[in-house]
Amino acid sequence: MRKWLIGMKSKKIIFDEYYRETHGQRWINLRSALEKEKQMQVLKSADGTQAYYLDQASLIAAANLEVGRGQKVLDLCAAPGGKSLYWLLKPELGSIQWKANEISMKRRLRLKRVLDQFLDREVRKRVEVVGHDARNWCLYEENAYDRILLDAPCSSEGHLIQQNQIASWSLAKVKRNMANQWAMLCSALAVLKSGGILVYSTCSINPGENEEQIERFLQSRSGQFEVLQGQSPIGKKLRWGWEIFPDIAIGAGPLYFCVMRKN
Numbered sequence: 001m002r003k004w005l006i007g008m009k010s011k012k013i014i015f016d017e018y019y020r021e022t023h024g025q026r027w028i029n030l031r032s033a034l035e036k037e038k039q040m041q042v043l044k045s046a047d048g049t050q051a052y053y054l055d056q057a058s059l060i061a062a063a064n065l066e067v068g069r070g071q072k073v074l075d076l077c078a079a080p081g082g083k084s085l086y087w088l089l090k091p092e093l094g095s096i097q098w099k100a101n102e103i104s105m106k107r108r109l110r111l112k113r114v115l116d117q118f119l120d121r122e123v124r125k126r127v128e129v130v131g132h133d134a135r136n137w138c139l140y141e142e143n144a145y146d147r148i149l150l151d152a153p154c155s156s157e158g159h160l161i162q163q164n165q166i167a168s169w170s171l172a173k174v175k176r177n178m179a180n181q182w183a184m185l186c187s188a189l190a191v192l193k194s195g196g197i198l199v200y201s202t203c204s205i206n207p208g209e210n211e212e213q214i215e216r217f218l219q220s221r222s223g224q225f226e227v228l229q230g231q232s233p234i235g236k237k238l239r240w241g242w243e244i245f246p247d248i249a250i251g252a253g254p255l256y257f258c259v260m261r262k263n
């Protein structure tokens with residue numbers, strides 16, 4: 001038992017040391033902001049009877065997808081479905097075609113439940129829920145969607161802190177997340193139509209999963225896409241994307257997003 005406790009403590013120390021090195025002076029404030037409960041925004045179901053709670057930062061990232069009438073949209077990592085709901089609850093989008101993908105069967109069932117409960121029947125009919133690996137999507141389709149949302153699986157440090165699960169964090173997992181995000185980005189770019197828009201987002205506070213990932217992507221795919229400004233009323237504009245972290249964004253986030261257009 002004692003040995004186990006020592007193991008837990010050392011993992012917490014490694015976690016703190018790693019992020020203190022990454023964020024410098026800012027880490028103390030950022031860490032305590034991550035511990036606090038967030039204020040959530042509400043999305044009302046189409047019939048007005050149900051409420052879906054979503055962080056303001058997630059709504060901002062979703063809004064940057066700028067979906068238009070009749071467009072073909074792919075949400076590559078969709079469950080539980082908050083960011084898809086943001087758009088699908090807008091009646092003005094008309095005959096939109098929406099594909100919501102989620103690899104985990106359990107989470108896919110939750111996603112379907114959310115869509116069934118929150119959407120108008122006609123809109124629900126236009127949403128296809130599928131369960132593929134986002135990393136391989138480009139093997140089956142290319143130049144197919146006007147808009148792609150890649151809300152990638154990530155280190156989710158905020159959740160780990162709040163759920164007291166820092167012991168499950170490791171550098172090996174960070175590296176695995178980065179490799180998966182990279183594969184998903186490459187796949188998403190191939191699947192996007194020319195002129196189409198891709199929003200990449202994570203809820204990680206690790207620059208390696210965020211801005212540095214985009215920097216590497218730009219270097220390896222130069223000329224194939226451009227990074228757009230993106231917009232957010234809160235948070236901080238970085239060179240490529242936006243950082244909406246709770247210490248600087250009235251408690252919202254953490255969330256990083258970057259908006260790209262395929263050339």
Ligand SMILES: C[S@@+](CC[C@H](N)C(=O)[O-])C[C@H]1O[C@@H](n2cnc3c(N)ncnc32)[C@H](O)[C@@H]1O
Binds near residue numbers: 107133
């Ligand atoms: C950050 S969550 C998505 C949250 C969602 N966009 C929302 O707003 O409610 C990332 C999701 O990606 C899923 N995922 C992980 N690996 C995947 C893969 N290779 N292909 C597709 N989905 C994956 C996870 O199961 C998880 O549900």
